Amino acid sequence: MSELRDVAIVGAGHSKFGNRFDLRIDELAWESVREALKDANLQAKDMDFFVVGCAGGWSAESLPAAICSEYCGTLPKGSMRVEAACATGSAALAVGYNFIASGHSELVLVLGVEKMFESPTPVQIELIGRAGNYFWEFENFGMTFPGYYAMHATGYMWKYGLKEEDLAEIAVKSHYYASMNPKAQFRQKITVDAAMQSRYVAWPLKLFDCCPLTDGSAALILASEDVAKKITDTPVWISGIGVSTGTINLSKRDMFSKLEYSGLESATEAAKQAYKRTGVDFDTAAKQFDVACVHDCFTIAELMAYEDLGLCKRGEAPKLVREKQTYNGGLIPVNIDGGLKAKGHPIGATGCSMFYSLTKQLRQEYGKYASPEAQATIRKGRALAHNIGGTGHYAYVTTLSLEKPHT
Amino acid sequence: MSDLSENAKRSITEKGLPICEETKTKLPLYISMRELPLRFQFGVAKVQKFFEGLKEGKIYMTQCKKCGQKFFPPQADCPKCLESSMDWIPLNGEGELLTCTVIFVKPSTYTHYKDYVVGIAKMNEGVRVLAWLKIDDPAKIKPNMKVRLTTTKREPEGFITYEFIPL
Numbered sequence: 202m203s204e205l206r207d208v209a210i211v212g213a214g215h216s217k218f219g220n221r222f223d224l225r226i227d228e229l230a231w232e233s234v235r236e237a238l239k240d241a242n243l244q245a246k247d248m249d250f251f252v253v254g255c256a257g258g259w260s261a262e263s264l265p266a267a268i269c270s271e272y273c274g275t276l277p278k279g280s281m282r283v284e285a286a287c288a289t290g291s292a293a294l295a296v297g298y299n300f301i302a303s304g305h306s307e308l309v310l311v312l313g314v315e316k317m318f319e320s321p322t323p324v325q326i327e328l329i330g331r332a333g334n335y336f337w338e339f340e341n342f343g344m345t346f347p348g349y350y351a352m353h354a355t356g357y358m359w360k361y362g363l364k365e366e367d368l369a370e371i372a373v374k375s376h377y378y379a380s381m382n383p384k385a386q387f388r389q390k391i392t393v394d395a396a397m398q399s400r401y402v403a404w405p406l407k408l409f410d411c412c413p414l415t416d417g418s419a420a421l422i423l424a425s426e427d428v429a430k431k432i433t434d435t436p437v438w439i440s441g442i443g444v445s446t447g448t449i450n451l452s453k454r455d456m457f458s459k460l461e462y463s464g465l466e467s468a469t470e471a472a473k474q475a476y477k478r479t480g481v482d483f484d485t486a487a488k489q490f491d492v493a494c495v496h497d498c499f500t501i502a503e504l505m506a507y508e509d510l511g512l513c514k515r516g517e518a519p520k521l522v523r524e525k526q527t528y529n530g531g532l533i534p535v536n537i538d539g540g541l542k543a544k545g546h547p548i549g550a551t552g553c554s555m556f557y558s559l560t561k562q563l564r565q566e567y568g569k570y571a572s573p574e575a576q577a578t579i580r581k582g583r584a585l586a587h588n589i590g591g592t593g594h595y596a597y598v599t600t601l602s603l604e605k606p607h608t
Numbered sequence: 609m610s611d612l613s614e615n616a617k618r619s620i621t622e623k624g625l626p627i628c629e630e631t632k633t634k635l636p637l638y639i640s641m642r643e644l645p646l647r648f649q650f651g652v653a654k655v656q657k658f659f660e661g662l663k664e665g666k667i668y669m670t671q672c673k674k675c676g677q678k679f680f681p682p683q684a685d686c687p688k689c690l691e692s693s694m695d696w697i698p699l700n701g702e703g704e705l706l707t708c709t710v711i712f713v714k715p716s717t718y719t720h721y722k723d724y725v726v727g728i729a730k731m732n733e734g735v736r737v738l739a740w741l742k743i744d745d746p747a748k749i750k751p752n753m754k755v756r757l758t759t760t761k762r763e764p765e766g767f768i769t770y771e772f773i774p775l
Contacts, residue, residue, distance in 0.1 A: 345715060352726070450681065451728065
């Protein structure tokens with residue numbers, strides 16, 4: 202891979218997450234693009250290419266890349282829409298990375314944007330439930346997105362004796378840190394009791410195990426090495442990208458019949474690819490990153506991520522939770538921006554939102570932005586993003602680094 | 609959706625524009641006049657035998673004649689052999705429940721059904737199947753319990769599909 206050029210994040214922006222009934226999709230995009238441009242001290246016309254991550258379906262605009270290009274002022278530069286379900290934001294970053302690494306572009310604007318509340322809530326639930334194999338698993342069996350992850354939760358419980366209280370503890374952590382994040386959707390802390398008393402959505406998952414439906418956007422400006430040096434003293438380098446695809450049919454997941462529970466195999470595969478490129482050992486991964494954002498669309502998803510990423514051994518994730526090892530100051534701080542669970546999960550924007558948080562963390566700006574309590578201690582200069590589309594249908598693991606990958 | 613169009617109609621009569629106040633935030637929402645009904649259609653000629661089988665009470669998997677790989681859901685093409693020569697084999701119906709969930713919050717097109725249990729079972733033939741598990745009380749579900757896969761009529765629509773029943 203040495204013939205590829207290094208690529209850095211030199212600007213980052215983030216909209217307020219939540220029910221954004223106040224604006225349309227292009228205006229929502231601008232909210233984060235504007236912040237990213239100001240952060241990099243650049244103008245939209247400086248961009249060579251615009252990658253727009255948007256899963257869509259619930260929103261009316263069929264050409265999100267074109268409408269966002271016009272509104273954000275990047276015309277007549279090239280653009281494309283990228284989609285990988287809930288991993289859309291990471292897929293958009295991977296595309297932008299390759300445009301620069303290959304030598305095609307010097308500056309690329311990467312946006313993740315989702316306007317879910319253009320449709321009523323039941324329609325959104327229906328459409329997310331269709332994000333599996335529509336014909337064989339939705340048409341006659343009415344799977345929902347919580348349902349897919351609930352099946353993984355049941356599989357895990359039957360194998361390892363996970364308790365619903367363990368999952369509630371994860372929700373408590375997410376809300377705790379979201380309370381400090383000025384752009385999070387939910388800013389109130391919750392208790393284990395409150396989480397345990399919430400109603401079942403898809404047994405064994407309850408309402409407080411689930412992320413909300415969210416409108417939001419996040420934007421990043423990527424630059425080649427030469428350009429990055431002129432823009433900033435603290436470029437955040439993209440040091441490794443791993444991508445893998447899982448079976449569309451949930452029934453085809455080996456994890457449900459293996460003697461050894463195997464989590465989301467696509468996530469582990471993506472992690473191993475990304476770690477190899479970063480020079481990180483899978484078995485000691487927890488000690489090689491300062492901070493991580495993992496895809497906690499449901500509490501069980503965060504628990505599975507710990508194991509799929511090698512942060513702990515199989516079956517040990519509940520122990521990590523009980524010992525609060527993923528709070529700031531623990532073995533590895535995870536989702537200390539509130540995660541999807543409490544910060545919100547605007548499908549196509551979520552990956553870019555992770556990169557926004559991690560960029561601020563590595564630059565040591567997160568404490569000022571949110572709360573000093575939520576600023577990770579930066580020792581190794583490395584951060585980890587785990588972004589999953591569907592139920593492991595698309596797995597993207599990306600590492601960021603303060604050290605330039607090819608020195 | 610009907611609520612939205614009713615609100616929009618009222619707003620047009622009162623103010624000449626389909627702009628309503630959002631219930632919680634009171635923000636102005638422009639309601640689209642263009643409602644799109646969506647109903648998809650699927651070509652099933654290549655797996656027609658599966659649906660013919662359901663009518664006879666059989667649930668077929670396919671198996672590649674060349675490499676022996678088994679497929680459920682049944683598929684007509686083997687991506688490994690680049691062949692499309694399949695044996696159609698009816699499942700004997702016996703399986704072991706590997707995981708399940710109970711769907712309480714349902715998709716909008718499923719709200720007319722009672723809460724349902726969806727499970728994945730490993731069948732004797734080695735393939736895994738996802739279907740509803742017909743059980744009066746989900747508390748009776750046990751890890752790895754034996755189940756039987758059988759054809760059934762889905763009411764109130766009356767079409768034939770398949771489901772698990774506890775053995």
